[in-house]
Amino acid sequence: MTAYRDLEKRFRRLGAIGEAAGMLQWDSAAQMPPGGAEARAEQLATLKVLAHEALTHPAVGDLLDAAEQQNDLDAWQRANLREMRRQWLHATAVPADLVDALSRAASECEQIWRKARPANDFAAVMPALSRVLELTREAAAAKAARLGKSPYEALLDQYEPGAETAAIDRLFASLAESLPDLIGRVLDRQAAAPPPREPAGPFPVERQRALAVRLMERLGFDFAHGRLDVSLHPFCGGTPDDVRITTRYDETDFRQALMGVLHETGHALYERGLPAAWRRQPVGEARGMAVHESQSLLVEMQACRSREFTEFVAPVLREAFAGSGPDWDADNLYRLNTRVARGFIRVDADEVTYPAHVILRYRLERALLAGDLAVADLPGAWNAGMRDLVGIVPPDDRRGCLQDIHWYDGAFAYFPTYTLGAMIAAQLFDAAKRADPAILPGIARGDFAPLLSWLRTNIHGKGSLLPAAELIEAATGRPLDAAIYRRHLEGRYLAA
C-alpha cells in the first residue's frame, strides 16, 4: 500500500466518523427528547476524540511527507492530499491542553451569554468573553506559526480555507463605501410607494409543509436521499447521501418557513451534488463556508426572490393557502420579498443591509484579536459602527453586541463568510445566466433543472478540488468582484 492509499484509508474512517456525528447532531435538533441530551453529548464527545486520535496518529505526519513525494497522483488525489495536510496541520498545531481549555472556556461563556443576552447585561459576560478571546489569541498564534499565515487568517482558514484578509479588506471596503448611500436611496424609493401587504393567515402547518415539499422537489431535492423536519433553528445537516434539512413553522406567517426551506435546500443541493467518487475523503467535501453560503443564497436570494420566480410561485401560493385578492398578487409578494429596512438584528436583515452587519463584525473581531479593541470598549465600538454602516444605533446591548452567539461560543473569523457567500452567489448567478440563457426562463416556470445542471458542473461536483478563489474564477471567468454584488442590489432595488 502506498503512503497515499494508506492516508485515503485513514481519512475514509475519519469521514465515516464525521458522518455519524452529523447524523447524531441532526437527531439532537430534530428528534431527540430533552432527557437524551447528556448521553448524546457523551456520544458526540467520544466520536470527536476518536476522530482527533485518528487524524493526529503519529504515523500521519510521515505518511503525508511520503505521499507528497509520490509522482503517480492525479489532480484529484493531489488535491485530496493538500486537504489532508491542511486538516492535519489544524489538528496538530494547537497543544491538546489549549484546545481543551478553549473548549471549556467557550462552553462556559456561552452558558453565561444565554442569560446575559435577555438580561441585557454585557458586564456579566465580559470576564468570560475576555478569557475566550485570550485563549483564542493563543490558539490563533499557534496555528499561524504552523500554517504560515497571520493569526486572523489562521482562524479564518478553519472555515474558509485559503481566504486572505487583504482580499476581504478590499471587497468589504468597496461595499462599505457604497452601502450607506445605497441603503438610503433604496429606502427613499420604497417610501415613495405604499408598503406591500402581508397576506392574512392562519396558514396551517400541514399546508406549509406540503408546499415546502413541492417546491423542494422542483428545486431538485431528492427525497430518496433526504428529509425535511422541524427544529428550533433551521439548518442543513446529515450527509451527502442523506441530507436532512429542517425548518420551523409560524401559522401566522408562511414566508418565514418557506424562505428558510428554500435557503436550506440550496445548502442541501450542494451537499447532494458533491462528487460521489470522493465520499468521505477531504477532497469530496464542500469547499468552505463562503461557497456553502453562496449556494443557499443563490437559491433563496438570487433565484427565489427574483421577479421571475415570484410570478411562477404566486398562483402556487394562492392554491396552497386558498388565497385571493391583491395581497396575493405577484407584485405585492415580490415587494414583500424584497423589502428593505434598517434594523438592529443581523439574522432578520434583508440582503441590502446584511453586508453592513457583517462588515461591522469583521472589523470588530479583527480589532479584538489584534488587541486594538478592549472587550470593555466593545459596546461603544459596536454602536458607533452601526451608526456609520447601518445608520441606526441599538438602544441596548441585547440588540447590539450581545445578539450573536458566535464570539461567546469561541467562533472568531466566521462572520465574513456570510457576505463573501452573498457576493459569490451574485457572481455565480450572473455567470450561470450568461452561460445558459435557458436558466432564467426555466426559473420563470418553476423549472430549476438548467440552473442545477450548471451548478452541478461548475460548483457542486468539484468538491474541494480547487481553492475557493480558483473555483470562483473557473466558474465565472473572473476573480470575486464586489461590483457584481453591488450591481445586483442596484438592479433589483433601484432599477425601474
Add this chain to the structure above:
Amino acid sequence: MTAYRDLEKRFRRLGAIGEAAGMLQWDSAAQMPPGGAEARAEQLATLKVLAHEALTHPAVGDLLDAAEQQNDLDAWQRANLREMRRQWLHATAVPADLVDALSRAASECEQIWRKARPANDFAAVMPALSRVLELTREAAAAKAARLGKSPYEALLDQYEPGAETAAIDRLFASLAESLPDLIGRVLDRQAAAPPPREPAGPFPVERQRALAVRLMERLGFDFAHGRLDVSLHPFCGGTPDDVRITTRYDETDFRQALMGVLHETGHALYERGLPAAWRRQPVGEARGMAVHESQSLLVEMQACRSREFTEFVAPVLREAFAGSGPDWDADNLYRLNTRVARGFIRVDADEVTYPAHVILRYRLERALLAGDLAVADLPGAWNAGMRDLVGIVPPDDRRGCLQDIHWYDGAFAYFPTYTLGAMIAAQLFDAAKRADPAILPGIARGDFAPLLSWLRTNIHGKGSLLPAAELIEAATGRPLDAAIYRRHLEGRYLAA
C-alpha cells in the same frame, strides 16, 4: 490510575460508541430515506471496527489481569470487571479472518434467503446455510476453548451470559412433555364457546397512536427520555436515557400495533430503569436477552392480557375508537387477547403454542451444530418436530424451516431466549404479586406504579450485577421453574 479505573475509562468509550451505533440503527429503521443505506452501512461498520479495536487493544488483557488482583473493588466493580472479561473473551476468542468470513457468509446467506423464502426454495439456500453452519461451528469451537464451555453454550453466552444447556434441557423437557396435551385441552375448551368477535374498523392511525401514547404513559414510559415512531419491524432501540420504540399501524386491526407497543414498552422500561450510576459500563447493561424478553412479556402477556387490565382498558378503547356493542365488551376483548390456535408461524403464535415453536428450533439448532442433523435433512426434521410439538405439519418450507431469519443470518443459540423470557416473566409476575398485593389492583385501574416499582428494585436497577440465574432467584426466592409458567397457562386458559 489503577488498572480497574483504566478499564472503566476504556469501556466508557466503548459504551458511548455502542450508544452512537444504537441511535444510528434506530434512525435506519425509523427515519432514513432509502438512499442513505449505503453511507449508513459504512458509518456503522466504522463504529464497529473502532469498538472492536478498543476492546481488543493489546493493553486490555494485562489490565484485566491486574484489575482482578485488586482487592479494593466493591461488588458492582467486581461484577463490572467480570463482564469486561466476558466481553473481552468473546472479542478475542475468534481469529479476525474467521469473524470476517462468518460475517460475509451470513450476509450472503441472508440475501439468498430473502429470495428463497417467498419462492419456497430451500434447496437454493442450502449451500449458503451449510457454509454459515460450518463457519459457526469453527467460531463456536474457538469460543468454547477460551470460555471453558461447550460450543453451543459458548454461542448462547453471547446472548444469555452464563446460560447452561443442562438447565435449558430440563426446563424445555418439562414444558415439551405437557404442551401437546395442554394445547389440545385449551382448544377443546375454546371450541365449546362461540369464537370472540373482532371489532370492526377502520381505526385511524392518529387515534391508534394517541391511544398508544396514553397507555405508554400509564405504564411509566417517560417521553422526556424516549419516543414512539413507526418502522417496518417494531423494536426497542436507542439508549437508556433516550429509548426509541417503534410500531406499525394497520387501520383494519388496532390490536396489532397496541400489543406491539405494550411489548416494546416493557423492553423500554427495562432500559430506562438500568442503573444510572453505571451508564456506558458493562455492569450497567441489561442482563441478557432472556431477561430482556421477560420484561416485554411481563408487560404484554402477564399484565396487559390479564382479565384485570382488560376490564380497565375496554372503556378506554371504546372511547378511543368510538366503539360500542358486544364486540367491545371486556369479556369479548379478553377472549380475543387470549385466543389460542395451532399455527405454522412462530411470530404469529399465542403464548400457549409459542414455546413449542421455540423448543423445536432449540432441538434442531443443537443437532445441526453437533453434526447430528444434516442441512439437507432440516425440512423433514422440522416437519416431524412440528407434528410432535404443535400438532400440525407445514404444507411447505416457506411456512416451515424457511420462516425465520435467524440461522440464515448466522444467529444460532438465540431462539431459547424467547421461551426462557416467557418463563422468567411468569415467575417474576407471580413473585411480584405476592410481594406487593397492591400490584394487581393497580393494574385493574390502569396504575402500573406498584409493578414498576417492584421491577425497578428487583430487576431493572440491578443491571448486570448478578448472573441471570442468581438475579431470578434473588427476585423470586427460587430458581427458574417451568411449573410456574405451566401454572400460569393452566390458570389463564383452563380455569373457570
